[in-house]
Amino acid sequence: MDSDEVSIATGESPFPGSHEEEVNAEECQEQTPSSDSKRPTSCELCKTRKVRCDRAEPSCGWCTRNGRVCVYKGRQKPGFRAGYVRELENKINRLEAILQALGRQVENHISDHESSRRASESPLVDERIPSQQRFHRTSELMSVRSMTNTPEAAQSDLPPTDLLYSLVDLYFKHVNPWCPILDRKVTLMRFFGSSVADDADAVVLYAIVATALRFSQDPSLTPELRKRYLNIAKDKVLLRSLQSPSIPSLQALVILAWDFLGSSDGPQNANILAIIVRTVQQLKLHVESSLSLSPAVRAAASPGRLRDSILPPPASWIDDEGRRRLFWMIYIIERYTAVATLGDCVLRDSDIDRSLPCQYDLFSKNQPVETRWYCGPGRSKMLTNRPENLGSFSYHCEVVRTLSRVQTFLQTPVDICSLAEVESWQTTYCELDDELNDWLGHLPDDYSKVSQLCHSDPTSKMSNWIMLHAAFVTSVVRLHSCAAYPSVRSHIFTPSLQASQRCLTAVESLREIAQDVFNTGMLPLLGPHFAFALYVAARLLLVHTASRGSDYALDPTCEFFIFMLQQIGQYWTIARHYAHLLDQVWKRSRLGSPDGTRRASKALAMMRRRAYQIHLSASHRPSSSKPVTSVSVEDLEYLEVFEFFNYPRLPATVACNASLYGSLSNMDGVSVENDSSLLTTNFDVGWSYGGS
Numbered sequence: 001m002d003s004d005e006v007s008i009a010t011g012e013s014p015f016p017g018s019h020e021e022e023v024n025a026e027e028c029q030e031q032t033p034s035s036d037s038k039r040p041t042s043c044e045l046c047k048t049r050k051v052r053c054d055r056a057e058p059s060c061g062w063c064t065r066n067g068r069v070c071v072y073k074g075r076q077k078p079g080f081r082a083g084y085v086r087e088l089e090n091k092i093n094r095l096e097a098i099l100q101a102l103g104r105q106v107e108n109h110i111s112d113h114e115s116s117r118r119a120s121e122s123p124l125v126d127e128r129i130p131s132q133q134r135f136h137r138t139s140e141l142m143s144v145r146s147m148t149n150t151p152e153a154a155q156s157d158l159p160p161t162d163l164l165y166s167l168v169d170l171y172f173k174h175v176n177p178w179c180p181i182l183d184r185k186v187t188l189m190r191f192f193g194s195s196v197a198d199d200a201d202a203v204v205l206y207a208i209v210a211t212a213l214r215f216s217q218d219p220s221l222t223p224e225l226r227k228r229y230l231n232i233a234k235d236k237v238l239l240r241s242l243q244s245p246s247i248p249s250l251q252a253l254v255i256l257a258w259d260f261l262g263s264s265d266g267p268q269n270a271n272i273l274a275i276i277v278r279t280v281q282q283l284k285l286h287v288e289s290s291l292s293l294s295p296a297v298r299a300a301a302s303p304g305r306l307r308d309s310i311l312p313p314p315a316s317w318i319d320d321e322g323r324r325r326l327f328w329m330i331y332i333i334e335r336y337t338a339v340a341t342l343g344d345c346v347l348r349d350s351d352i353d354r355s356l357p358c359q360y361d362l363f364s365k366n367q368p369v370e371t372r373w374y375c376g377p378g379r380s381k382m383l384t385n386r387p388e389n390l391g392s393f394s395y396h397c398e399v400v401r402t403l404s405r406v407q408t409f410l411q412t413p414v415d416i417c418s419l420a421e422v423e424s425w426q427t428t429y430c431e432l433d434d435e436l437n438d439w440l441g442h443l444p445d446d447y448s449k450v451s452q453l454c455h456s457d458p459t460s461k462m463s464n465w466i467m468l469h470a471a472f473v474t475s476v477v478r479l480h481s482c483a484a485y486p487s488v489r490s491h492i493f494t495p496s497l498q499a500s501q502r503c504l505t506a507v508e509s510l511r512e513i514a515q516d517v518f519n520t521g522m523l524p525l526l527g528p529h530f531a532f533a534l535y536v537a538a539r540l541l542l543v544h545t546a547s548r549g550s551d552y553a554l555d556p557t558c559e560f561f562i563f564m565l566q567q568i569g570q571y572w573t574i575a576r577h578y579a580h581l582l583d584q585v586w587k588r589s590r591l592g593s594p595d596g597t598r599r600a601s602k603a604l605a606m607m608r609r610r611a612y613q614i615h616l617s618a619s620h621r622p623s624s625s626k627p628v629t630s631v632s633v634e635d636l637e638y639l640e641v642f643e644f645f646n647y648p649r650l651p652a653t654v655a656c657n658a659s660l661y662g663s664l665s666n667m668d669g670v671s672v673e674n675d676s677s678l679l680t681t682n683f684d685v686g687w688s689y690g691g692s
Helices: 003-009 019-031 042-048 061-065 083-122 129-141 144-146 161-174 186-194 197-214 225-241 248-259 265-285 294-301 317-341 360-364 392-411 418-442 445-456 460-484 497-519 529-548 558-566 575-591 598-619 633-645 658-664
Strands: none
Touching: 003 317, 042 061, 061 144, 083 161, 083 186, 161 186, 161 197, 186 197, 197 225, 197 248, 225 265, 248 265, 248 317, 265 418, 317 360, 317 392, 317 529, 392 418, 392 460, 418 460, 445 460, 460 497, 460 633, 497 529, 497 558, 529 558, 529 575, 529 598, 529 633, 558 575, 575 598, 575 633, 598 633
């Protein structure tokens, strides 16, 4: 058993930068007795002169007589400093993993070379190949550097081994904490251990490269090489996933999906998500199945829908939990995409029959545990509930489920002139509000100390809690903005001041967390959905200003959110797109208004009204007598910024009636009223930003 396997078996990480290494180093330092408390043997000058020192304090006799400065230094513990041996072991293990990977490349190179020689040489020469092969093999193994510098190696689909290892390490630092579908130790051993990864596993490596390239500062990665590696990795993942649906190919698609979602909001995102969701349904990952199909039976059975829909048995509990985590990450991606694009979800909550994922530490230790069974609408109460085994990923799944229900609720049209429909709408609204409050009340105590932890431990393990906070803020704004800033109103459906206050409180909490994130340098550790939360918060401030009348000033917090999005745009270009849209609207609203008050508020109200008109034109079939409406670039920007708040939806018969709709419009900067009829529960954020 090699050193990598020994370290894995003992639960230690064989690679640098692991959490276990940091903990062990800290323990060693804590166990080391304080050397300052021990009296020194002699002063520094007497040590240099190699004479006996009387050790008088504050100055010894010789230094006093000669007017010299007497310095005592603390006695140092003999031997290496704490953690030094472990650092050396980790470096050796890393070099060994790299050499093993290079050795495999040499083996493949030799094999290809010998095959070509056999095909071209005569049979008489073939009899002498074994002795020549041994010599050729030895010389090749001794010239690894020359092989890796050949033109063939330069044209490899993957980066060199040292850079490849660095990219995998960057992935686990920047992405895996908030997309925890892979275990670090298992993945590193799979790709850099003694065994050779098969094609099914290699597709995951391509996806990791495509997603992690944005974080690498390696000077050897020229813009041309970055683009080349990225395009090849994407093509490999997409082609393999279409040809052979499997768990590894689905993992690769999920990792690559974050690259798509973090780069743009174009139709390609819907395409890759459609492949992912359809594969989930085909493999039945949304249910806990007791069926399995061994590789032998799968090979003997004829290809077909039934054979391909039954997965092989998991090799271990960590494999089974990995499938569970894979499904829930797909669930989160689909829900976020539906909220961002105002679309519908394909994975219905009523069809999901899965337990929630466990804490990442338990997953990494391969420790079988029970968590909490997911209860969809109309299901009975859960039979399994072990909250002590839940982690931030589990709570993220739960709050995203509520966010999904909010989105479905808002997509349902309501006649705001019908008392019965308004009361039904209000009942569902309050139920969702209670669900968010109940979720918040069951979070661990550490969640209330997010700001403190950002400053005391600004590492990647904190990023998942920050992402969880951002998801909650998005859910609060998504639900309460429709009551605080409705696009339509009636005598029984009016804006709510309490809902507005709740939105603003949630946005302010996100601003404080974002400020802490920026101050501690944690921005590269957060994903595209954190940028989306900032985008939602900034748009809420613009809508709030538009609804307050002509004497309301623009909130400077919006500029802070734009700045933060520009910074995140260094890693996720979709954030740069968000910042550009907000900046354009922000600047246009201030034209001709140096103080940014009266004209800005009115201008924003006009932009929102224009966005709603375009929304109505796009949602309903035009009449034969009415010409098709053409839109400008500015119109598209207004629609992207304000469409998120075009709620509640009206029935088609009402929305298409121009005279009736005109009497219900709420786009003229009308202030929200002190009316709590739409919000009956009190709001307590429950977050702490100071002491515990």
